[in-house]
Amino acid sequence: MLVLLKKIFFIATLNSALLFMLIVGIQNSSYKKKVNLFIGETINLPISFIIGISFITGSVAGSLITYNIKSTQR
Numbered sequence: 804m805l806v807l808l809k810k811i812f813f814i815a816t817l818n819s820a821l822l823f824m825l826i827v828g829i830q831n832s833s834y835k836k837k838v839n840l841f842i843g844e845t846i847n848l849p850i851s852f853i854i855g856i857s858f859i860t861g862s863v864a865g866s867l868i869t870y871n872i873k874s875t876q877r
Contacts, residue, residue, distance in 0.1 A: 810866075814863065814867075821855075822855075825855035825859070828851065829849050832849035832850070835847035835850070836850055
C-alpha cells in the first residue's frame with residue numbers, strides 16, 4: 804500500500820511540475836488554433852498548450868496502465 808501511495812505521489816508531482824512549466828512556457832505564444840471535438844470546437848488555444856496537455860495526459864494514462872498491469876500479474 805505504501806508503494807502505491809509513493810507512486811501516485813510521484814506521478815502527481817511530476818505531472819504538476821510539467822503542467823506548471825507548460826503554463827509558464829506558453830506565456831508569449833501567439834499562434835493559436837481550434838481543436839475539433841465530437842461535440843464541437845474549442846476556443847482558440849496555443850499549439851504548445853494542446854501538445855503539452857496531450858503529453859501530460861499520456862504520461863498519466865501510461866503510469867496508471869503500468870500499475871494496473873503489474874497489480875493483475877501478482
